Amino acid sequence: MDVDIQINAAHVIPVIPEHQVFSHTSVIVKDGRIIDILPSNEANSIYKAQVTHELAHHILLPGLVNAHTHAAMNLFRGYADDMPLMSWLQDHIWPAEQKWTNSDFVHDGALLACAEMLRSGTTCFADMYFFPESTMRAAEQSGIRATIGLISIDFPSAYAQNAQDYLQKGLQVHDQLRGNPLIKTMFAPHGPYTVSDAPLQKIATLAEELDLPIHIHLHETKDEIQQSLKQYKMRPLERLQKLGLLTPRLMAVHMTQLEQDEIALCAEAGVNIVHCPESNLKLASGFCPVQELSDAGINVAIGTDSAASNNDLDMFSELHTTALLTKGITQNASAGQAADILKMATLNGARALGLNDHIGSIEKGKYADLIAIEIDNIESLPLYNPISHVVYSAHRQQVSDVWIAGRQIIKDHSLLTMDINELSQIAHSWQEKISA
């Protein structure tokens, strides 16, 4: 049978079935989708591929899904570190955003972020930022898959004037997108402390009508809870429940402040939770109880948050940190199993975005969003368990090849869709301006 691509890999971690590794296995791709996964020694007699990739010293994985970032903020990487959250925001990040954020800034920052994500094995990301159409353009340029948040906030910015203006501009972006197979949109009300009841209710209604996810920062810090209790006489989660937002459409990001009944509530409502371990640690926000959430049946995904609070967009590092931190805070070394964490960073992210029928695992019928990591270096040896290796030893620099819907985006460490020197110049030029 004639097919487009045959990838022969030393090891394939399909994510589904769970906890499995298929060695000496081939993945067959036709029209952008995976049509077969079979032993390599059987593949050649069945399929005739236009292109065959020999990955004899590699692990093939589904592309990673970064379920929360602000891509444009790559231009603020390391701009302000080691500060208390409020000083970081009020004295540094917000003034810098006030000064610099415009359509070009967002496009250039997002372009750099897409390159960084692709080079580190992320094939799909969920974004929230001003000027979402600029992030969209950058994503398209790079070839990455993305769900772009249509940001809403009560306060004026260079992007929009008020809640209504944000929503209207967001809907325009959504309308522009139709027909683009890689780019989707979602509503992205910034947070319960920055968006009032009326726009949140409006978003809940629109999300149903348009069948879109809702992406929101939620229960990130103690202060947020205190402020909500003062202003609304209830915790943010209860408020969102009353406003009709607690549904399987919701991607609640951070969730470091949770009581037992709130965990049960999220489980019952089918809310998705996005864990951003390095951001939560760096900003001292608290600990998201990942193991408890998973045990309660909640779909937990993983995000990097922005380069301003991380300071990278490296999902391999987040995998590592999620596994270690889960063990640390549960005081249980068998919590946070590698295979479960890897599922969070792939299939669970896809599920949170409503894309789990299309991406997130290496299964027949899904898009060929695939990444290969090289394991033939002394830092990867010996290798007893490929799943463990991915979570506990692998670094993003091992990512050698990336495909999205069957299109090769990275080949033997080279980014095919963008000129890396040009990207470097863009970054240098913003650095000079912003440092000046």
Place this chain on the structure above:
Amino acid sequence: MDVDIQINAAHVIPVIPEHQVFSHTSVIVKDGRIIDILPSNEANSIYKAQVTHELAHHILLPGLVNAHTHAAMNLFRGYADDMPLMSWLQDHIWPAEQKWTNSDFVHDGALLACAEMLRSGTTCFADMYFFPESTMRAAEQSGIRATIGLISIDFPSAYAQNAQDYLQKGLQVHDQLRGNPLIKTMFAPHGPYTVSDAPLQKIATLAEELDLPIHIHLHETKDEIQQSLKQYKMRPLERLQKLGLLTPRLMAVHMTQLEQDEIALCAEAGVNIVHCPESNLKLASGFCPVQELSDAGINVAIGTDSAASNNDLDMFSELHTTALLTKGITQNASAGQAADILKMATLNGARALGLNDHIGSIEKGKYADLIAIEIDNIESLPLYNPISHVVYSAHRQQVSDVWIAGRQIIKDHSLLTMDINELSQIAHSWQEKISA
């Protein structure tokens, strides 16, 4: 003036003076030691170097000091993960050690570990394992600086029969070393639960006589404390105090279980504490209160622990994890400042080993133990603060050049002292044996 080496770097982080970055700066080396640090535009008129290195897109740092590892266990990388500590030790690691640990295993594992450490910017490590003379040989072969632990434990192993035998073999290793400038030794009683009073007292006396550090796992887990209370009617730290071990010679590794008076006791006694954040997380041992210890004036260093519990020997990753975890557990985003954490991984490690007059910072008179990291990649851009960059963004793959006492060990990412293909073959060959 004729000198050996002139390194012109875009940025130099000297560690001392603290919190400083010198840009466009040259480091001058003669006879293995740093003799000057000055603006590059002045260096050429004063010095005539045999070799000049242009590091126009690099940060130059003191070499990192890995203050606790078991190098040979690189051969057990990822051998058993996601298990409770006791099952990990009793059902997997100890039986594997029983079966495999011999002089060749230790040499080969340590050789791989030395290569991994050098490639990730570690120029000095503190080790504890069986067959220390094999680790010593590996270190010498690689060109790394090391302080080799003379292990003591009450129980028989392939290496030694009993407490007396361990000590005697250790002293033989110590005697062999005299005259080797890069390799030092220290006593390494395994832990308070595996070494009884008599050998601990003997070690305290010998350490004074021979002027050596004492390296011990201490207050690693709650179980250790409980067991000590049962057996000795006191906590391990109190027991070591009674045995005369609480002195500035002591390197107490882990220290996740500490009461307020114990912190004061360590501060008063001048005990050094070695923090192994990733190992403590992965084995769910508890949290070492790094910020409190530093605030109390205790010298805190950083170690990777072994590749079996980490699963790498990457000090850049430990820097990152130390900074993030310190903020997370103190709930203070301004705790764990980047410059302080970098000092822990360099000068504080040197101080714990009694080597702070010789290494740990870029100062005149110290050995030229130097590393350069490349910053001209999109993952490093923009770059607003080089110290922040090292702790929050840098990855070990950015390490391009390494010098130890002025000898270049890594040049433009190539390891000059070992054949990397041969190392890879060694690792593969042990993997096959151990997996069989």
